[in-house]
Amino acid sequence: MDITKKIRRNPDVMWREEDEALAGVQDSLDRGEVVEDVGTAVLFSGGTMLSINYLGLEIWKLCENRSLDEVVQELLSQFEVDESVLREDVQAFLDELSQKGFILYE
Amino acid sequence: MELAAPITIYWDLGPEQGLVEKICSDIISCRPLMLQLFSPAVEPGCPALAVLNSFKDSPIAISLTVPAAALSFPAATLLENYKLKELLISCDTLEGAAAGWSSVSNYSGAAKGISFQVTRENRHELPSLLGFCRQQGIQRVVLPMQRLYNQESPFFLSRQEQQHLSGLLAAAGGTEGLNLTIHDPFIWRAFYPAIPFPQAGCQAANTMLAVDPRGTVYPCPTLPVPLGSLTAASLKEIMVSGIKKDFRRKLLENPAQCLACVEIKECRGGCRGRAYVLNGTLDGLDVACR
Numbered sequence: 001m002d003i004t005k006k007i008r009r010n011p012d013v014m015w016r017e018e019d020e021a022l023a024g025v026q027d028s029l030d031r032g033e034v035v036e037d038v039g040t041a042v043l044f045s046g047g048t049m050l051s052i053n054y055l056g057l058e059i060w061k062l063c064e065n066r067s068l069d070e071v072v073q074e075l076l077s078q079f080e081v082d083e084s085v086l087r088e089d090v091q092a093f094l095d096e097l098s099q100k101g102f103i104l105y106e
Numbered sequence: 107m108e109l110a111a112p113i114t115i116y117w118d119l120g121p122e123q124g125l126v127e128k129i130c131s132d133i134i135s136c137r138p139l140m141l142q143l144f145s146p147a148v149e150p151g152c153p154a155l156a157v158l159n160s161f162k163d164s165p166i167a168i169s170l171t172v173p174a175a176a177l178s179f180p181a182a183t184l185l186e187n188y189k190l191k192e193l194l195i196s197c198d199t200l201e202g203a204a205a206g207w208s209s210v211s212n213y214s215g216a217a218k219g220i221s222f223q224v225t226r227e228n229r230h231e232l233p234s235l236l237g238f239c240r241q242q243g244i245q246r247v248v249l250p251m252q253r254l255y256n257q258e259s260p261f262f263l264s265r266q267e268q269q270h271l272s273g274l275l276a277a278a279g280g281t282e283g284l285n286l287t288i289h290d291p292f293i294w295r296a297f298y299p300a301i302p303f304p305q306a307g308c309q310a311a312n313t314m315l316a317v318d319p320r321g322t323v324y325p326c327p328t329l330p331v332p333l334g335s336l337t338a339a340s341l342k343e344i345m346v347s348g349i350k351k352d353f354r355r356k357l358l359e360n361p362a363q364c365l366a367c368v369e370i371k372e373c374r375g376g377c378r379g380r381a382y383v384l385n386g387t388l389d390g391l392d393v394a395c396r
Contacts, residue, residue, distance in 0.1 A: 014139035014167055020110050044113050044139050047287060047304055049313060051107040 003068040005105040013045040013102050025054050043102055059093050063103050111136050112315045116327050118144040119153045120319025125336060126153045130160035132341035144171045148181040158188035167191040171221045174206025182213040190216035194248055198223045200231045207242060219246025225261055233278035240283055248287040255318050255330040260380040262394035271296040291376050292394035307374035311354040328379030362389035
């Protein structure tokens with residue numbers, strides 16, 4: 001995949017942040033707990049539902065006319081994490097979204 | 107994934123306005139992603155237009171299903187003033203589909219499609235229906251859930267009938283070019299024999315809830331177990347109630363009669379509503395698997 005290509009959300013995807021779960025995750029993060037298995041939003045399109053965790057939600061919200069590199073840079077300013085690890089996670093998540101048709105590359 | 111609030115609400119409207127405003131407000135506050143609205147009529151002052159008006163500023167996507175006979179001119183044009191994700195013409199014959207499609211030919215609002223209620227009598231028309239849709243450029247086809255809270259007799263195809271239908275569908279060009287929604291896991295098997303049913307088991311009382319014309323809330327249109335009434339409680343209260351949560355917990359268990367079956371991992375008990383109606387318990391098997 002060309003990492004300079006802009007990412008766009010498929011406009012057919014409906015999504016919702018799960019307020020209660022999100023509040024719980026924020027409390028857990030404050031306590032330094034692991035939250036990667038907790039769904040904080042659901043994406044739904046064409047009969048396919050996907051539950052995404054806190055990092056997934058942050059990536060999803062950035063998927064609007066940004067390239068992979070720009071998404072990674074935005075996230076680096078929010079999270080204290082090794083860039084190569086983050087890039088790998090973001091790439092894997094975007095691959096899943098793309099495969100399900102939830103995002104498009106332009 | 108177990109959700110705190112459903113992403114889809116099915117609401118079948120009746121002829122009366124009574125609870126409409128209250129139910130709209132309840133639904134909006136529960137933030138589903140989609141409202142699947144069925145209306146028996148579209149005419150000035152009808153409940154459907156009141157609902158669409160209530161949702162005009164909401165992000166909730168609305169799919170409206172209306173019987174073909176209720177959409178003759180100028181009914182369809184009335185809908186052009188409202189925000190809809192899709193307009194589905196409800197029918198149960200190929201002839202009805204053709205008449206309904208012709209009646210919305212001038213409608214230029216939302217995307218249009220066909221909602222075909224499959225029955226034992228009309229199932230042979232399915233291959234021709236798909237052919238008709240392709241010919242007319244109709245991409246969207248929904249095979250809706252049976253409303254078993256109306257005391258209808260559950261419809262099902264046996265395994266042999268599914269295989270027969272599968273052959274007929276393949277011979278007629280299959281599903282290429284169509285955006286199909288199929289709720290019945292065993293009818294799905296007739297259409298897509300090589301693809302597992304996409305939903306991870308019954309989603310009643312999880313990703314969906316259903317509201318009947320009297321305001322009674324059910325886990326799903328095919329599961330006639332009332333969870334509460336909107337005349338006495340809010341949708342949110344019903345959604346977080348012990349009755350709803352206990353029922354969902356029971357649904358997450360595989361039916362006792364299926365525990366030894368090798369297919370349980372794939373079918374997850376099939377349509378639990380149909381099995382419930384025919385067996386009187388959630389532990390019975392769905393006859394369509396035989």
